[in-house]
Amino acid sequence: MNKTITLNSRPVGKPQLSDFKFVDEEMPVIKEGEILLKTKFVSVDPYLRGRMSDAPSYVPPFELQKVMNSGVVAKVVESKNEKYKAGEFVTGALDWKEFQTSTGNNVLKVDAQTAPLSNYLGVLGMTGLTAYFGLTEIGKPKAGETIVVSGAAGAVGSVVGQIAKILGCRVIGIAGTDEKAALLKSEFGFDEAINYHTTKDMTKAIAEVCPNGVDIYYDNVSGAVSDSVHANINRLGRIIVCGAISAYNGTSVPQGPRVEPFLIRKSALMQGFIVSNYAEKFPEGMKHLSQWLSEGKLHAAETVVEGFENIPQAFIGLFEGRNKGKMIVKI
Amino acid sequence: MNKTITLNSRPVGKPQLSDFKFVDEEMPVIKEGEILLKTKFVSVDPYLRGRMSDAPSYVPPFELQKVMNSGVVAKVVESKNEKYKAGEFVTGALDWKEFQTSTGNNVLKVDAQTAPLSNYLGVLGMTGLTAYFGLTEIGKPKAGETIVVSGAAGAVGSVVGQIAKILGCRVIGIAGTDEKAALLKSEFGFDEAINYHTTKDMTKAIAEVCPNGVDIYYDNVSGAVSDSVHANINRLGRIIVCGAISAYNGTSVPQGPRVEPFLIRKSALMQGFIVSNYAEKFPEGMKHLSQWLSEGKLHAAETVVEGFENIPQAFIGLFEGRNKGKMIVKI
Structure with a gap:
């Protein structure tokens, strides 16, 4: 079975563990043109709190009893898409699932040689x-x-x-x-x-x-x-x-x-x-950030929590000041 | 004697008539290079309220028992400065006095033919x-x-x-x-x-x-x-x-x-x-405003109060919503 995390209830005040629900689903199967992704790193960010409410904002709210999502780095474990090979890594706004399928259009390849993979959710993300x-x-x-x-x-x-x-x-x-x-x-x-x-x-x-x-x-x-x-x-x-x-x-x-x-x-x-707002200039930004990182001028600080089951707790920890630098969950 | 208005006390809350004081002084006499100005129109503006307090701001506060000032249109009634002739009109940040002297450096000539003189304190000011x-x-x-x-x-x-x-x-x-x-x-x-x-x-x-x-x-x-x-x-x-x-x-x-x-x-x-902040661009602004005014696209609305002795009351009236358009005191 495939583990997923859904929004169980909209938080009142500080989010609680009970606002999230772990749901097992059938293991996904890819169709022609798709890739199967295994989640490796999940980003938890304060802005997700806004999406857990149903107030109008710049991104639509999460739906109740639907799977959560955020920035993720995943490994391609199976590919029926000629642009991707098994063993490659990608990043994108993906679901909080251990495994998921993708057409490949909503993710970007990332290079584990250039920087540690988790950096693509932080300083290079x-x-x-x-x-x-x-x-x-x-x-x-x-x-x-x-x-x-x-x-x-x-x-x-x-x-x-x-x-x-x-x-x-x-x-x-x-x-x-x-x-x-x-x-x-x-x-x-x-x-x-x-x-x-x-x-x-x-x-x-x-x-x-x-x-x-x-x-x-x-x-x-x-x-x-x-x-x-x-x-x-x-x-x-x-x-x-x-x-x-x-x-x-x-x-x-x-x-x-x-x-x-x-x-x-x-x-x-x-x-x-x-x-x-600055999407058109992202390449310029990435160029500077990558360069400063490679020159050692930029230190990519991360607080890493381990385990898929700890994603909700890591998110809640943001509001308790538990992170230094980027809060990341390693699966 | 020459009538003047000084700051008698710093207002607490809404300004009161008693915060101002009418003081008579000797009629000023001009020296070589100076001009004698007779006040014709006085501008009262909400921002003057800030200067009546002694909190730090973008302009220094008025001093207690010193004369108030604001935007004024005045007539040159006597000149010992070759740049100015008696009968000309000028505008500038001038004292609340019926008559005052100037070196001519702190005023600009204005043309009564181009627009009514009071406009230089409003739409053209x-x-x-x-x-x-x-x-x-x-x-x-x-x-x-x-x-x-x-x-x-x-x-x-x-x-x-x-x-x-x-x-x-x-x-x-x-x-x-x-x-x-x-x-x-x-x-x-x-x-x-x-x-x-x-x-x-x-x-x-x-x-x-x-x-x-x-x-x-x-x-x-x-x-x-x-x-x-x-x-x-x-x-x-x-x-x-x-x-x-x-x-x-x-x-x-x-x-x-x-x-x-x-x-x-x-x-x-x-x-x-x-x-x-935009002083360098004032000529550009004046050009547009004058043009729109002369084309009849811009209507210079003014509420005119008459009499030097009514300057304080006109100012207080700003906080009672008594003006439509620019509040001007005609002397």
Whole structure:
């Protein structure tokens, strides 16, 4: 039998294990032109939380009692498609199933020689591209500018900070544990790191490590942490609104200080985005990310959870701050 | 004696007459190279409220017991500067005084033949340029797009709506009285107008008049009115944050729904600005505005209050919605 994971119920607040259901199905059989894929790595990402609700958004919601999906790296184990050979690896938005069929049109081949396969779900995948395009297209960083990154030890944040350093910025990271804050400096090369859980006056703490103010804020969290960065934003500052993990599990729209007064005072910009807005430029992004990775300038940090049965727990762990870098499930 | 108006106290909440003080001073005498100016028209603008507080902003605060200033059109009544002749008119950021001296370097000549003099404080002044550059540089309107303007019957809003119509947009205005709403359609050519004071469900009302959603929101007010427009913003929508009059008199930072979740869902942009960001392009803006005005495409609406002694009351009236179009004091 083939193991799958479906959406059992729409979460109220933080997702629970009971929102997912393990369902066995018949082992899939490929037809002419198809390939049989065995799942090797599964990406779990905060944005999936939005798809578990039925509110309208930029991607349609998951359907109840239907299989979940996300970024996956899979091995071709059988092929009736001349473009693919057994033993090759592919990546794409695939189902949470141990085995599945594909026409080959919804996946891309990836090369295990170029980089570890899991990297294609992280720094060489949507995560890396999200970091790259949000920072370069919206942030437009100039060497010498100061950037603050929230959720800095997470999948996107850790890549943002490293790219900003490559581009010559002064980089400050905000994370939720001392261990993560230490990691930001030791492993990812951030100039300064702040643990927001143990810092009483975040506005003051940011001001202290940003004596010239904040030119760019790459925001993965929203909420009170962001308020404290907004309070330090410079004239003509750019706020890249990538994620709002503090709001994803709320059961009502979170309230906070209105932003218009400071946006006017500082002629500042806030821009939301999703990575697919920049799909036409993905080759450019991949080229830079691959090059920096191969040159050792970019460190692909991953938290790897093992076992198909642990996909739901790994996903829930995102909201408990359990990942450093990209959260990946290895099957 | 020469009448002047000083800042007597910093307002707490809404400005009061007692925050201003009338002070008589000696009649000024010009030196070689100077001109003597007689104030003819004074501009009162919501942004002056910010300068009456001592919070840091993009312009320094007014000093207590020092004379106020704003946009003024004045007549040269005596000249010891070869560049100016008695009888000419000038505009600039000048003091709230009946008479004042100038070196001539802080003013520009204006031509009473080209347009009524008061227009240089409105549609041909900072107001018109604010409308033009916010709309074109941030909003980037395309023909056929839908734009909502708040504070639509005000100085900037009424010009924004007219320019958007010239550029081929569908234009919806939000104002605070039935009379203003009617004026938006009859006088300024808006397609639809909503009185937010008498509309129970603004989000629904906007949805009804914007069946294709809102592509651009030109915001002069912030607050609950803006929340209802944000709820209707389209993917890749642009929110031009020009003013936040609902917040200017608050004694604490106003709270509201956090914007990050919808900015991400819609890949939307919020950009604050002040008109001087575009100073290099002012000639381009003036060219368009003058042309549209002379072609009769742009209607320069003004609410004129008479008398130097009524400047404070005219300013306070801005926060009571007493103006349609630009609020001007004629001396």
